[in-house]
Amino acid sequence: MQFNSYEFILIFFPLLFAGYFLLNRWSRTLGRLFLTGMSAWFYLWYGLASAPVLLVSLAINYAAAALIARNEKQARLVLTLDVAANIALLFYYKYMPFALANVNYFLNTDFRVSVVLPLGISFFTFQQISYVLHVRKTGRNESLPDYLLYILFFPKLVMGPLAEPGELIPQLRDEARARPDAANIACGLKLFCFGLFKKLLLADVFASAVNWCFSDLASATAADIMLTMPAYVFELYFDFSGYSDMATGIAKVLNIDLPINFDSPFKALSIHDFWKRWHISLTTFLTRNVYIPLGGNRRGTLRQYLNMMTVFFVSGVWHGANWTYILWGLLNGALSVAERIVDRAQIRVNKALGWLGTFLAVNVMWLLFRSNSVGQWLAMLKTMLRCESLSVSPALLGCFEIQETALLARLLHIPSAGAASALLFYAAALILCLIPENNFRSRDRLTPANAVLAALAFFFAFLHLGGESVFVYFNF
């Protein structure tokens, strides 16, 4: 199920809210079981195809956690085997076709495999790894219901934010969080409304422009690609951060605090700074479970740089089975290392230049992320650099002309609604990214102005629910 659907807003969430808090009054255990069951329903909404993989993953990891907790001597071995099994599962479903395609290419063979990627496998697999590491660290396995609720908790199940068991499980058990809290409801609703608006009225509009350009790259002009590049950056940001806002907001209504995932990433003054603000829960996971175990910055400068490259390589591989993701990860790693070298040399970079350089680098690298191949990315960069045609295709501008802007253009007697709409969207996106405090940071602030804005955001977003709209990270 998606947050941005009639089913979720009109049926699932009201039912969950009422059922969860009513059952909590009677029995906290029943309330949590209900929440677990509803989370499973949320996950399996589109069918049972993903169920076997999730069940296998749950069985293996809970069994491994039990062994780790029970037998200190074998804990290390079991942990290693379990992490390997999780990675193998992820590898099989996400990378097997890609790996075989490369084997076939280099060895001239014809191996084939057909797999259907289970929903949210990248996220729940990392949550499983977090859980067994948590058990290894604390030496205590949680009860099966607690474990199941931790993994299946629906707001973060398919797209994060990745939550640490040590932070989430105590909240899910906390008796003080069993009753509805007006402040949490208000803050949660506000976050949800703003997230829904970001997804449906910003991300989806930018997405239509990006899809238009990628569907006919041969006829796209240099100006088209120049506009498409930031459009994809905005699409991805509003899509993913919108989802995170909704997830955090829904959890907040249920009195659960999920970690921050986006902290105004486009205010970053360096790539290193950017990664402290973008998909924070993933960066935190990789830092905690890859960078630090590899030695972090404790084993010399060169080793630190290698560790940084490794973390970004893993991030690239985690994102998908394509050389574009791997190169994207390595480029981010290389730039981070370069920044560290400049830092060490105590070279000061002007803040404005730092911001501009970071924004441009992020744009270029996310274009690679969106491209179907490295060759396609290079071709797009070449078209931009050649600057042969700086005219913008009317069809691209037309992607920004949504129902509201067409009406607005008519009321204001603006003849070319497409161009005006495009300008409006890019300006609004930049302002939202650069000026106000982000939704997560300001989540507890309740003012008349944000009550009005939240109501209007919900209204406009609801009007757009009828269209087809899937989150980008549903594919990861």
Next chain:
Amino acid sequence: MKVKSWLRLFGLLTAAVFLFAGVLVWYVDPFFHYHAPHTERFFYPLDNERSMNDGLLRNLDYDAILTGTSLAACFKTSELDALFGVHAIKIPASGASYFEINKLINTGLDTHPDTKLVIRSIDRHMLLYGAEELRDDLGEYPDYLYDRNPFNDYKYLFNADVLFTRCLHMALDAARSDSVPGMTSFDDYSNTMAEYRGAFGLPNIENMFHFDLDAVGEPMHLNEYDRREVTRKIQENVIATAEAHPDVTFYCFFPPISLGYWRDRIALGDIYAQIEAEQLAAELMLRCPNIRLFDFTGREDIISDVNQYRDLMHYGEWINSLMLKWMRGDQYRLTEENYRDFFADRLAYYLAADYKALLTQERWHCDYYAAALLNEELTGIPPRPLGDDALRDGRLSLPDAGAYSYLCFEARGGKPGDTLVISVYDENGACLSTAEETYQVDDWQRFAVDLRTATGPAEVVIDGGEELRGFGLY
């Protein structure tokens, strides 16, 4: 701000904006879901078949239904009303399956028990290959507009397209001093003639053939499974409705698709199965006393003339006009006595036809020239030649224009791409129509001026031709 105040403000404002949107959509109701249109206040464009058809059927007054796929979309209810003495509604459902069209007919008959007449196309190509129920490749089927369940109406009441693109634009239009309220006429509803202007005749037809013109496929005949399926399709989606409404006369017709269509059937080898399926469907329908069945493919002069078509199936609107006339006069009607011979004759004709000759036909360039040549059959009024020098100073006085439908002539002098502007004025000097025609060849080219808007004397002004000749009224 206190939490409860915040929640109160948020809740009240949310309720207020939703209430405003819901009431506005309910009142304007652009898809006629709740009530008849307020045509005294707003102008209702008819431009979305699937979203509007159910509401139109439920909330408008009529006693005859004209429906079918795109092959029925160019019918004019004004012509049907005049010929049959009814007050008809047109419900086009482009690409729709028999099931979907039958569902629409049932809605009309259930809500309008006084309905006397139903005219529907039976698309022959759907007998063997058509969709079973609702085609999802035509877009999401808006169930919420077809059922009476108020709990799913939120998809209509709170919908950006409905609110912003329709209701608010209609309200803004209505507020203009020069606004003319009303509704798209059923003559124009889904009439695709303007959309496909200039697309008739070669080379469009030529590009439609999927196979080599000499290709002949292994003969395929109707097997038992096909027979069962065709029987079920016709029984459930045509005959059952006719039997349930014995007082309603159903005029069903196999549309006169182009001869070119059969070339692909020969190449595939399934022409035998196709004709057998048609014969079986006819046999079933003819058993029903209130179904009158027609097949116009016997008009070989029409089906073998590529200038009548914009592709292998879709004919010009004048063919729709003729079909109404033929049905009224019981022409080309199939009966229990003649249908077997008819289909045997059709099969023999298609197998022996010279398909290559289709590709060497002269192109008339002007779509309505084909209409003009058939107009005598439609109106009973013979053409009247006006001669080569009927034009005086670029003007042509036509005291009897109201009796004719088209003014035809030939012109030369422009190079391809140049235009010829033709305006028609009534006797008071009011402009009835202006059309811009394009020269497509560097030679004599035929043009046809639509005079159907003229009810009396008219004057035609032609701007752009160096040499004009062969004027005639049709």
